Amino acid sequence: MTSTPALFLDHESLVPLIEELSKTLEVVAPVYAEGEPVFATWKGEALALDADNPLNSPVEFFLPQKEVLFKYVQYSGRYTFSEEPPKSRLILGMRPCDLQAIKVLDEIFGTELSDHPYTSKRKSTIIVAMNCTSPGKGCFCASMGSGPAAKEGYDLLLTDVGSGYLVESGSPAGMFVLRANSRHFEEASPEHLKEKERRLALAEEEIVKRRLALTPEQIREAIDETDWEEVERRCLRCGGCSLVCPVCHCFSVMDRGVPDGERLRCRDTCTLAGFSRMTSGANPRASLGERLRHWYLDKFVYIPEKTGMLGCVGCGRCSRVCLSDVDRWSILREAIE
Ligand code: SF4
Numbered sequence: 001m002t003s004t005p006a007l008f009l010d011h012e013s014l015v016p017l018i019e020e021l022s023k024t025l026e027v028v029a030p031v032y033a034e035g036e037p038v039f040a041t042w043k044g045e046a047l048a049l050d051a052d053n054p055l056n057s058p059v060e061f062f063l064p065q066k067e068v069l070f071k072y073v074q075y076s077g078r079y080t081f082s083e084e085p086p087k088s089r090l091i092l093g094m095r096p097c098d099l100q101a102i103k104v105l106d107e108i109f110g111t112e113l114s115d116h117p118y119t120s121k122r123k124s125t126i127i128v129a130m131n132c133t134s135p136g137k138g139c140f141c142a143s144m145g146s147g148p149a150a151k152e153g154y155d156l157l158l159t160d161v162g163s164g165y166l167v168e169s170g171s172p173a174g175m176f177v178l179r180a181n182s183r184h185f186e187e188a189s190p191e192h193l194k195e196k197e198r199r200l201a202l203a204e205e206e207i208v209k210r211r212l213a214l215t216p217e218q219i220r221e222a223i224d225e226t227d228w229e230e231v232e233r234r235c236l237r238c239g240g241c242s243l244v245c246p247v248c249h250c251f252s253v254m255d256r257g258v259p260d261g262e263r264l265r266c267r268d269t270c271t272l273a274g275f276s277r278m279t280s281g282a283n284p285r286a287s288l289g290e291r292l293r294h295w296y297l298d299k300f301v302y303i304p305e306k307t308g309m310l311g312c313v314g315c316g317r318c319s320r321v322c323l324s325d326v327d328r329w330s331i332l333r334e335a336i337e
């Protein structure tokens with residue numbers, strides 16, 4: 001990965017910097033909405049960088065919950081198509097777990113068959129990641145190897161070292177941002193670098209101590225041992241756990257409007273009955289228990305087979321969002337302990 005010597009940005013200089021950047025880019029950052037942190041287009045609000053990682057993952061800016069893929073117009077039996085160009089965007093405050101999720105999605109959407117709506121947004125986005133020095137209570141990134149320190153995939157990387165941020169670049173685009181805005185930065189000292197290592201070691205220790213998740217090997221074993229009918233009785237079938245997951249990426253496509261209209265892509269999930277139901281009415285995964293089991297198999301068997309990476313990055317969102325308190329990881333732990 002491309003890099004330059006680390007720089008230092010004091011806390012007070014962050015807002016002036018993003019004000020500058022927002023003149024030419026759409027800046028997306030964690031901000032507060034009704035008291036809760038959310039990733040949204042920054043319009044000068046207070047930043048929520050110290051809060052828990054928002055429930056809506058920044059992955060939504062590459063794979064939105066709902067998006068218009070293109071519009072179509074029919075004239076004399078012939079169709080013409082038009083699509084919106086992607087916005088030039090900068091995402092600030094992306095955590096290492098979400099960065100790893102994007103690495104998995106890049107492999108899925110960007111390799112064998114390139115998914116143009118996804119890849120075009122990826123190419124036009126600068127990622128300013130932020131290392132997790134105070135991890136959220138439900139996070140277990142360290143168990144999944146995705147955090148609390150980001151290793152790659154960012155353009156710029158911030159680490160809060162107390163008095164400000166240590167700033168490291170990871171790509172030519174990141175270096176360009178640093179050079180073009182050099183007046184906001186100063187050279188980082190060896191103490192800043194040591195403080196980064198100290199804080200990240202403490203964060204990792206804290207996450208590992210909580211033992212929220214099992215290892216991927218234990219999870220594979222637990223999938224066979226779990227009483228899926230019992231889990232089925234507790235689940236409300238809302239699909240929320242998949243829809244907040246930064247790695248889940250299933251979608252459905254529909255055309256709205258005849259003869260003119262638009263093609264929509266909406267996020268979908270294998271945990272909902274309609275996802276695998278066929279036109280005949282037959283459903284190869286008819287029970288919710290079978291679908292929940294499939295969800296884990298996808299994350300810990302099928303996605304690793306396809307990408308070489310786990311389909312879970314340990315962000316903890318699936319357990320946080322569940323109205324029925326189905327802790328996705330405790331049910332597996334109970335099965336093998
Ligand atoms: S969020 Fe909870 S209740 Fe909703 S589908 Fe997932 S496990 Fe079931």
Ligand code: SF4
Pocket residue numbers: 241244245246247248299311312313314315316317318319328
């Ligand atoms: S499965 Fe749950 S913990 Fe894992 S990445 Fe998805 S939302 Fe996060």
